[in-house]
Amino acid sequence: MDSTIALFLVQDGLINGAIYALLAVCFVLLFAVTRIIFIPQGDFVAFAGLTLAALEMGVAPGSALLLVCLGVACALFDLAGLRNWPPAGWLLRRLGAYLALPLVLWLGVRDLAPMDLPVWADICLTLVIVVPMGPFTYRLAFEPMRNASILALLITSVGVHLVMMGLGLLFFGAEGYRSTPIWGGTILLGPMMIQGQSALLMVCTLVILGLLWCFFTRTLAGKALQAAAVSARGAELVGISVETAGRRAFVLAGLIAAIAGILIAPITTLYYDSGFLIGLKGFVAAIVAGFASFPGAVFSAIVLGIIEAFAAFWASAFKEVIVFGLVLPILLWRSLTNPHDEEH
Amino acid sequence: MNRLQTMSVALIALTPLAAQAEVTICASLSVTGPAASLGIPEQQTLAFLPEEAGGQAIRYVVLDDATDPTKANTNARKCVEDEKADILLGSSTAPTSASVAAVAGETGTPVIALAPVTVDAAVEPWVYRSVQKNALMASALIEHMQKTGVTRLGFVGFADAYGEDWLKTVTPMLEAAGIKLVAVERFARTDTSVTGQVLKLVASAPDAVLVAGSGTPSALPAVGLRERGFAGQIYQTHGSATTEYIRVGGPSVEGSILPVGPVVVAPQLPVSHPSRGIGVEYYTAYVAQYGEGSVSAFGGMMFDAGQLAAAAIAAAEGTPGTPEYRMALRDALEGLTDVVSVNGVYNLSADDHYGHDQRSRVLVQVTDGAFKYLALD
Numbered sequence: 001m002d003s004t005i006a007l008f009l010v011q012d013g014l015i016n017g018a019i020y021a022l023l024a025v026c027f028v029l030l031f032a033v034t035r036i037i038f039i040p041q042g043d044f045v046a047f048a049g050l051t052l053a054a055l056e057m058g059v060a061p062g063s064a065l066l067l068v069c070l071g072v073a074c075a076l077f078d079l080a081g082l083r084n085w086p087p088a089g090w091l092l093r094r095l096g097a098y099l100a101l102p103l104v105l106w107l108g109v110r111d112l113a114p115m116d117l118p119v120w121a122d123i124c125l126t127l128v129i130v131v132p133m134g135p136f137t138y139r140l141a142f143e144p145m146r147n148a149s150i151l152a153l154l155i156t157s158v159g160v161h162l163v164m165m166g167l168g169l170l171f172f173g174a175e176g177y178r179s180t181p182i183w184g185g186t187i188l189l190g191p192m193m194i195q196g197q198s199a200l201l202m203v204c205t206l207v208i209l210g211l212l213w214c215f216f217t218r219t220l221a222g223k224a225l226q227a228a229a230v231s232a233r234g235a236e237l238v239g240i241s242v243e244t245a246g247r248r249a250f251v252l253a254g255l256i257a258a259i260a261g262i263l264i265a266p267i268t269t270l271y272y273d274s275g276f277l278i279g280l281k282g283f284v285a286a287i288v289a290g291f292a293s294f295p296g297a298v299f300s301a302i303v304l305g306i307i308e309a310f311a312a313f314w315a316s317a318f319k320e321v322i323v324f325g326l327v328l329p330i331l332l333w334r335s336l337t338n339p340h341d342e343e344h
Numbered sequence: 345m346n347r348l349q350t351m352s353v354a355l356i357a358l359t360p361l362a363a364q365a366e367v368t369i370c371a372s373l374s375v376t377g378p379a380a381s382l383g384i385p386e387q388q389t390l391a392f393l394p395e396e397a398g399g400q401a402i403r404y405v406v407l408d409d410a411t412d413p414t415k416a417n418t419n420a421r422k423c424v425e426d427e428k429a430d431i432l433l434g435s436s437t438a439p440t441s442a443s444v445a446a447v448a449g450e451t452g453t454p455v456i457a458l459a460p461v462t463v464d465a466a467v468e469p470w471v472y473r474s475v476q477k478n479a480l481m482a483s484a485l486i487e488h489m490q491k492t493g494v495t496r497l498g499f500v501g502f503a504d505a506y507g508e509d510w511l512k513t514v515t516p517m518l519e520a521a522g523i524k525l526v527a528v529e530r531f532a533r534t535d536t537s538v539t540g541q542v543l544k545l546v547a548s549a550p551d552a553v554l555v556a557g558s559g560t561p562s563a564l565p566a567v568g569l570r571e572r573g574f575a576g577q578i579y580q581t582h583g584s585a586t587t588e589y590i591r592v593g594g595p596s597v598e599g600s601i602l603p604v605g606p607v608v609v610a611p612q613l614p615v616s617h618p619s620r621g622i623g624v625e626y627y628t629a630y631v632a633q634y635g636e637g638s639v640s641a642f643g644g645m646m647f648d649a650g651q652l653a654a655a656a657i658a659a660a661e662g663t664p665g666t667p668e669y670r671m672a673l674r675d676a677l678e679g680l681t682d683v684v685s686v687n688g689v690y691n692l693s694a695d696d697h698y699g700h701d702q703r704s705r706v707l708v709q710v711t712d713g714a715f716k717y718l719a720l721d
Contacts, residue, residue, distance in 0.1 A: 012539035312540025317530040
């Protein structure tokens with residue numbers, strides 16, 4: 001192995017690590033605010049990539065119809081939970097979000113998709129289709145069990161992942177898709193050749209992480225989210241709605257997952273079930289960071305990506321074994337160095 | 345009252361039919377589940393199979409096993425017990441075919457599998473296959489490598505049974521041909537990056553690379569190799585011979601070479617190829633019904649199975665529905681010679697229940713986003 005190969009492997013590791021980092025941040029965020037270990041996170045990445053690829057091919061993506069189904073289910077849940085007639089404004093807002101938005105999207109996308117739209121329009125459409133899936137899923141699966149234990153929430157989350165995968169097969173089919181690069185050029189950096197799309201991916205990841213940092217430290221909404229994460233009861237005492245915080249966290253997670261999907265769709269072939277393994281790597285990075293620290297999660301995600309790249313080079317047959325095997329000693333070390341209660 | 349009348353009319357109408365001897369062929373196919381992309385064209389081919397052979401009408405029954413070996417087993421039993429099947433067909437994958445074959449051996453019913461299934465010696469007399477062995481497919485690739493002067497080959501295959509079997513098949517063949525295997529790498533269907541493997545392959549300076557994967561995932565290494573500036577020949581296996589592979593791979597898979605059953609490029613075959621006539625007939629009829637680019641090797645396998653069954657029915661004597669007749673069909677299958685079908689010419693014998701020769705595979709090259717027939721000589 002010479003230095004050029006090492007540089008290429010590091011580059012590959014950084015690209016994969018960047019995606020894992022985005023997902024790891026989502027895992028940490030959702031766990032902190034809602035105590036949910038959100039396994040379907042990766043599925044949203046795949047859905048976003050597949051939606052973008054479908055739009056590029058001029059086909060109405062199945063995810064638009066999926067969103068309609070989720071929306072109808074959410075609306076039914078809301079109506080069934082009513083004890084007395086709600087204020088008209090509340091009803092209008094809810095039905096607007098759960099029924100009108102997905103329906104308009106679905107009908108609109110069927111007319112818009114064959115029209116050979118510019119890339120940015122495809123990306124915007126993908127975002128508005130995939131992002132609401134986050135809060136919709138939260139409303140459907142997790143809001144009704146707000147006070148459940150972490151374990152019960154985790155089991156539900158695995159269930160949601162299985163349902164999502166089945167729906168993905170139904171709406172996208174078994175074949176893989178790849179979208180065209182948003183930026184097709186290459187950058188020459190000494191002996192390194194960096195694909196434009198890869199560079200774009202890394203820049204976007206950095207920007208998103210930077211924006212997240214600003215959001216949490218500089219804005220009221222971000223500080224409220226953080227407060228809800230630190231102590232739910234404390235936050236409620238000072239007038240922060242934990243329910244709203246949960247929803248906002250899921251919007252954020254949906255947004256990040258959708259952007260990650262849009263960014264990797266041109267780099268790899270995505271399948272309806274590709275998301276799980278990507279999500280799992282992000283999950284591992286979040287675990288290594290103790291599900292608590294954002295910088296820790298980002299750092300371990302990038303290290304994980306680089307380890308993976310080198311493992312693929314040295315022993316491709318054992319790539320996943322090496323990646324997941326290395327997590328064990330780290331977990332052991334973590335549990336020995338900072339012991340804490342099972343339930344908190 | 346009305347319904348009763350209709351029923352009695354139907355019953356009267358049925359009586360002469362039931363008296364007339366009718367051969368039953370019962371298929372268990374993976375029309376749903378992970379192997380649906382194989383099972384669907386197989387099921388759709390049913391409409392093009394012979395309706396009678398040797399003066400006897402053939403009745404077809406198709407059951408879906410959802411790519412589940414347990415379901416395939418149940419289906420095979422249903423075929424034999426409820427439908428009184430004389431010949432079994434299927435299934436689409438090796439594990440499901442093994443289930444069907446087990447029932448076939450147990451009940452003494454001949455079966456034509458559509459997957460390269462390996463069974464016990466006791467069951468083997470009853471099991472025939474209308475699918476090419478990997479070794480036959482590999483021989484076409486190796487012939488091409490020798491002809492174009494490839495001496496160093498890189499291998500990147502699925503980290504599963506498919507990749508493993510290909511590696512095991514080609515390793516001795518390459519050795520015999522004097523081609524050196526310079527790198528052996530693995531990747532998974534769900535991998536999002538194969539950069540590590542590609543770098544290792546390129547670093548070992550091969551003349552050509554063989555990608556042993558099935559479906560669209562096998563496009564990923566090809567794309568990676570071209571991105572890293574690899575200019576040598578890329579070979580794929582017949583598992584990738586779908587239009588989806590070209591769609592996903594785009595310009596990176598231009599020029600890649602695959603071994604396929606002749607039916608995939610039937611209209612492009614040379615006039616001298618024995619499968620051309622019947623192949624074009626099936627190809628045109630299938631395309632007319634299911635659209636351009638719909639013909640796959642899998643539908644062809646089903647068509648072949650139908651031809652083999654018809655040839656055996658024409659040769660066998662006896663009353664359908666009896667064990668003696670099934671025995672006669674088995675003997676007839678084993679003795680079939682020169683059965684021309686869309687995937688080559690079959691010559692079955694007690695030692696060879698595949699019956700293919702080199703006429704059962706051709707090479708194709710991806711040219712301008714489509715598979716083009718590539719003459720080997």
